[in-house]
Amino acid sequence: MHAPPDGPLHAHSIAETFLFAQLTYCPHCRRRPVRPAERLRATGGGRDPWLLAVECAGCGRGTELRFLIDPPPRSPEQPDARINPTPARSDLIDLAGWVTLARGIIDGAQKTGQRDERRDLLLEAEQCLGEAMKFFEPGRDDPCDDAFFTEASRARAKEHPDAFSRSTIVALRSKLPTGARGPQIKPRRPWWKWW
Ligand SMILES: [Zn+2]
Numbered sequence: 277m278h279a280p281p282d283g284p285l286h287a288h289s290i291a292e293t294f295l296f297a298q299l300t301y302c303p304h305c306r307r308r309p310v311r312p313a314e315r316l317r318a319t320g321g322g323r324d325p326w327l328l329a330v331e332c333a334g335c336g337r338g339t340e341l342r343f344l345i346d347p348p349p350r351s352p353e354q355p356d357a358r359i360n361p362t363p364a365r366s367d368l369i370d371l372a373g374w375v376t377l378a379r380g381i382i383d384g385a386q387k388t389g390q391r392d393e394r395r396d397l398l399l400e401a402e403q404c405l406g407e408a409m410k411f412f413e414p415g416r417d418d419p420c421d422d423a424f425f426t427e428a429s430r431a432r433a434k435e436h437p438d439a440f441s442r443s444t445i446v447a448l449r450s451k452l453p454t455g456a457r458g459p460q461i462k463p464r465r466p467w468w469k470w471w
Pocket of ligand 1: 305332
C-alpha cells in the first residue's frame with residue numbers, strides 16, 4: 277500500500293518484516309507490490325540492521341529494505357511465530373495494514389486444503405487483528421487519530437469507516453483460534469514462502 281521510507285525500519289520480529297514487505301509497493305514504478313528475492317539476512321551483530329532484498333513483481337527492479345528488529349531475533353532460520361512480543365504497537369504497519377493482512381490471510385486459510393496450514397494461518401490472522409486492536413483507546417469504537425500512516429490508508433478509512441471500527445475487528449477476531457498468544461507455537465510455514 278506504500279513505498280518504503282528512507283532509513284531503517286523499526287520492526288518487532290522477523291514476521292513483522294515480511295508482513296510489512298507484503299504491503300509495500302515498488303519504490304521505482306509504484307505500481308506493484310514487492311516480493312522478497314531472498315531470505316532476511318543479518319548484516320552484523322547486535323543492533324546492526326537486517327536486510328531484506330526485494331524485487332518488483334511488475335518492473336522487476338530490486339531494492340533492499342533495512343530493518344532494525346527489537347527484540348533482536350535469535351535466528352532467521354527459526355523465526356518466532358509471534359508477530360510482536362511487546363505491548364507496543366507497530367511503527368511500520370498501520371490499522372488499515374493489519375486489517376488488510378488479516379483478511380488476506382483468512383482468505384488464504386480458506387483456500388488451503390491442509391488442516392495444519394489452515395490453523396497456522398488463522399493463528400497468524402488472529403495476531404494481526406491483535407495488533408490492529410492497539411490502535412484503539414479503551415472504550416472507543418473508532419480508532420485513534422494517528423491509526424493510519426498514509427494518505428491511502430486515511431482515504432480508505434474515510435470511505436469505509438465500518439471496516440476499521442473496533443466492533444468489526446472484535447467480531448472478526450472472535451471467529452479465530454487464539455493459540456498464538458503462547459510463545460511455544462512455531463510457524464510451519466516459513467515467512468519467506470508466503471508468496
Ligand atoms: Zn516496479
